[in-house]
Amino acid sequence: MELTLPGGPACEHATEVASAYSAPSLLNHSMRVYAWAAALGGVHHVGFDPELLFVAAMLHDIGLAPEFDSHAKPFEVAGGHVAWVFAAGAGWPPERRARLAEVIVRHMAAEVDPAEDPEGFLLSRAAAADIAGRDVADLPPDLRREVLERYPRLDLVEEFLRCFGDQAARKPESSAAAAMRNDLATRMARNPLEEN
Template identity: 60%
Template sequence: MKIDDLVIPETAACVAAREVATAYCSPALLNHSVRSYLWAAAHAKEAGIAFDAELLYVAALLHDIGLTKEFDSHTVSFDEAGGHVAWVFAAGAGWPVARRVRVGEVIVRHMWSRVDVEEDPEGHLLEFATSVDISGRGVDAFPAGLRAEVLDRYPRLGLKDEFVACFESQAERKPDSSAAAAVRNGIAARVAANPLDA
């Protein structure tokens, strides 16, 4: 499998999601978001998982927007904040209410420890892919050539330090958040050991 075998959808909503992520995310966080979609699409292709590419792409591009200063809520976890931003974004894109709810669910569920692929294929794929990109969990499922291509086209740009700093800040300010739980469960050590940064 090669990176060009993975189709990035070019619907108006996908183009706009990329524009929003580019405007608000750091270059490292933007590349993480794109890589998350690519890991998800590659896993789906390999495992034969049918998924909604537009829904997954928009969720992947916006899943960490709650970590940015403009959308960092002082009351809710970054994933919940991101889900709300995505709902508003999807309303602006003209999506029906049920689809707006779905994109928010996918974003919130990316912080779950596991998402049932039968119940929510897009949520499963984003949870799997973000785990690959942040902690390296499951990275060996991808051929070395594909990993090299993805990292060459979308380099990590110091993501590990930026990401841990974001989570530690979230944890300090929001001790009941998903980020705080991740910090307590050793996310920093897992990020430091990610073979994608080797």
């Protein structure tokens, strides 16, 4: 399976935004999340909108950036708002903007119904694979090697735990806080992708 990224102005600009506001390890995480999501779409026979999924992957953690962090909202909700504004600037119609925000918010849900929200399902599963190793065995080994070579993990564990620890300390009812309480650090350390 070969990694193919969608093109077009929205995808290019989403990558530019993620590059400007994300640490290198989080930018690479976003790129890997799209790759894993596209692969899982094939594995689970879930059709998806490549542009919508790619933009969501690039912006799904934008709410962790200090420039967009909300003192009151969970990072995924703040990120959904930023993505809505981004999509408005890209000329997307209101319904598509709302879908983008919804996909980003749902990426932190424990379960997303693929029939109801294919992009949300794939983004959630792919982010969980990259962060905690969920469903990594579903990803073709050749693709894993290619993606990890092109977008290495760098200091993802340390950077992600720092961001989530900060979110948890300030927003104890957030999904980030719940993840920290559920031993995210151990799950990240045991992620098979860390061994590649």
